[in-house]
Amino acid sequence: MNNEKMINDLKEIITPYTENKEALNSITEQTDFLVDLKINSANLVDIILDIEEKFNIEIDNDSMAKMLNVKATIAIIQEKLAANAG
């Protein structure tokens, strides 16, 4: 799956939890969930659960630790998808 498609899928997932909706229009790999999108930290777990359902992957505690921005989150999803395929 290419990165652009992945960012769009991710955008769909994080939209309901985003306080700063305007920042969603300019989302890039560098976008930080808490700092830029003002997502409540208690909703990060919702995002992680939604990602697990959408991509049919399991995200462990160590992977979850890094999922603070778009880039790191996409890297984790790619890694888990690759592990599932292999």
Place this chain on the structure above:
Amino acid sequence: MLGNDIVDLQLAAKQSNWRRKGYLQKIFTEQEQDLIADAENQDQMVWLLWSMKEAAYKIVNIEIGERFYRPKSFECIPNFSEHLIKGKATYEDLELDTVSELNENFANTTATSEQNRKLEHYLLNNPNTYIEDFNKNSFQFRLVKNEANLPTIQDILTEEYGPASVSHHGRYVSIVHPSQFEPV
């Protein structure tokens, strides 16, 4: 070092559905999940434990100089024997003391790495004007943001600066700082 976190329970009920499948398992240890299962008021217990984790995280975040999202690695044990809930939050080999206030409106925790340090706590209501509100009402202390945009407290008499921790959520702003501080 200190860190605090407040949860507005009214807003939390709107923002988060902790009853969804998998939610508690992702962020709470088995022992914490048992505390929630056995609690008379499960909503209050969820957000008490969460505020303990967040307050403790703020200290670890400063100590290691790195952000991360690993709530399950903070094992939190509240002790309900007193009006203020004293507790422990443990992250790897670091043990922090916590003190929390819990009622139908909010869960509010301060974590500290110095057990006997006397602290000043404040609860304010306007996230947009809390700095002015604080400074209008305090004779001894002034709240300012430093160059890094972090909240800092100044003792007006000694002119020394000390650490402050500020948390806001929904209707509340919680502020904590040491009663006395050394020159930084």
